[in-house]
Amino acid sequence: MKLYAKDLQNYLNKEVIFAGWVHSKRILGKIAFIILRDKTGFLQATFKKDILKEKFHKVKHIQNESVVKVMGTIQEKVGGGYEILVKDFSIINESEPLPIEIWNPDIKTQFIKRIQYRPLDLRRPETLTIFKIRNSVIQYFREYLLNKGFIESQTPKIVLMGAESGADVFKVDYFRKTAYLAQSPQLYKQMLMASGIDQYFEFGWYWRAEKSHTSRHLTEFYGLDVEMAWINDHYDILDFVGDMLKYVLKRISKSNKESLDLLGLHIDIPKSIPRISLKEAYKILGQLGKKLKYGSDLDSESERLLGKYFMEEYNEPIVFITNYPWSERPFYHMRLEEDPFWTKSFDIFYKGLEISTGAQREHRFEVLLKQAKEKNVPLEPLKYYLETFKYGMPPHGGFGLGIDRFVKQLLDLKDIREAVLWFRDPEHLSP
Numbered sequence: 001m002k003l004y005a006k007d008l009q010n011y012l013n014k015e016v017i018f019a020g021w022v023h024s025k026r027i028l029g030k031i032a033f034i035i036l037r038d039k040t041g042f043l044q045a046t047f048k049k050d051i052l053k054e055k056f057h058k059v060k061h062i063q064n065e066s067v068v069k070v071m072g073t074i075q076e077k078v079g080g081g082y083e084i085l086v087k088d089f090s091i092i093n094e095s096e097p098l099p100i101e102i103w104n105p106d107i108k109t110q111f112i113k114r115i116q117y118r119p120l121d122l123r124r125p126e127t128l129t130i131f132k133i134r135n136s137v138i139q140y141f142r143e144y145l146l147n148k149g150f151i152e153s154q155t156p157k158i159v160l161m162g163a164e165s166g167a168d169v170f171k172v173d174y175f176r177k178t179a180y181l182a183q184s185p186q187l188y189k190q191m192l193m194a195s196g197i198d199q200y201f202e203f204g205w206y207w208r209a210e211k212s213h214t215s216r217h218l219t220e221f222y223g224l225d226v227e228m229a230w231i232n233d234h235y236d237i238l239d240f241v242g243d244m245l246k247y248v249l250k251r252i253s254k255s256n257k258e259s260l261d262l263l264g265l266h267i268d269i270p271k272s273i274p275r276i277s278l279k280e281a282y283k284i285l286g287q288l289g290k291k292l293k294y295g296s297d298l299d300s301e302s303e304r305l306l307g308k309y310f311m312e313e314y315n316e317p318i319v320f321i322t323n324y325p326w327s328e329r330p331f332y333h334m335r336l337e338e339d340p341f342w343t344k345s346f347d348i349f350y351k352g353l354e355i356s357t358g359a360q361r362e363h364r365f366e367v368l369l370k371q372a373k374e375k376n377v378p379l380e381p382l383k384y385y386l387e388t389f390k391y392g393m394p395p396h397g398g399f400g401l402g403i404d405r406f407v408k409q410l411l412d413l414k415d416i417r418e419a420v421l422w423f424r425d426p427e428h429l430s431p
């Protein structure tokens, strides 16, 4: 295992081998100082001509960002940090001058240029931190769900039907049959509700062939899907999600403090998440001067306005909006008994952006079939899904939550592309 800079205090006055990137270099006649760097910190390597003899001249030619291995004794440096007095060294991989500036804070490289050299960009702590936090986000969601007894597994991603809507699917040539990349695990996770895996979750890829050019849309994104059976209604799901979101945000704010400090961020923890119906949202929007047609979905401006309103008035970063119109929802959402114009559905907004959609699902076979027909969903690819509803399907519901969007909002990133290592949008298939 590599010796990392953060562990150097355990090796004081000991002889070690240390490898890292050349961060900077200073040569003063018969002595040279190279600051070596790894992801955890720095080590000053001191090269002396009287120790290294003929090899000393090689130090001059080492380029910044090359990978170098040094051997020597670790000493404490005056003024803090550690130093290694080099007895021997080798240049393991020489670097050419970097195509982008990564260390000069005065030079801001455009994101689109940085992404072309993502590994170099990820040598910067500011970029690396985003992915450390993303990693924690996934860990904490998983931790919460596993502790609640949910089972995690995986469902097919090459499918006969996209799952969410007919359009916006990527076609796959599957041994001369036409298949698609899954738009979501929706149909499979619902089928599991008729099994012993009746509290289910998965992390997985979603693909949507949407030609959107916005700061919140990708064609390939990562999501958390949760489905649970034996619910009374969609409010049961919201109680569950609310507790989960509070848990995850608290956990990040506590356990990732160092990373948050580096980004200069403070996390607002929801206290009592506001829960309003879409009808009530229309009213609030009306007061804010935004008129929406009765029965229409929220547009992105409305999402932003509502997010701002609940932050300013109630200091709440998350909002639940419930009961969307049937006309705007997929066939599998359950409609309200008292007024079937609306569905038992919800969207979750975090700082004014939708991060999740969910609902109680229609579990009565006949009603589900009728709804699928009403929405003109092709029934043939739905065959096995629909069948499942004939043999004892408990009431159930769940949600899908976009991880990239969650991270974007959590860290106040300008663009969702900053939250993924290598993004896919209509223009980018590479790198």
Ligand code: 4AD
Binding pocket: 164, 183, 184, 185, 186, 208, 210, 216, 217, 218, 219, 221, 223, 354, 355, 356, 357, 358, 359, 398, 399, 400, 401, 402, 403, 404, 405, 416
């Ligand atoms: O809102 P969506 O389309 O809902 C579903 O897929 C349902 N099956 C969920 C359910 O269980 N009823 O997608 C879920 C979430 C969105 O709320 C959003 O966070 C994210 O996925 N999302 C996207 N993220 C990035 N780029 C896109 N193009 C996205 N489309 C949706």
Ligand code: MG
Binding pocket: 347, 354, 356, 357
């Ligand atoms: Mg949605």
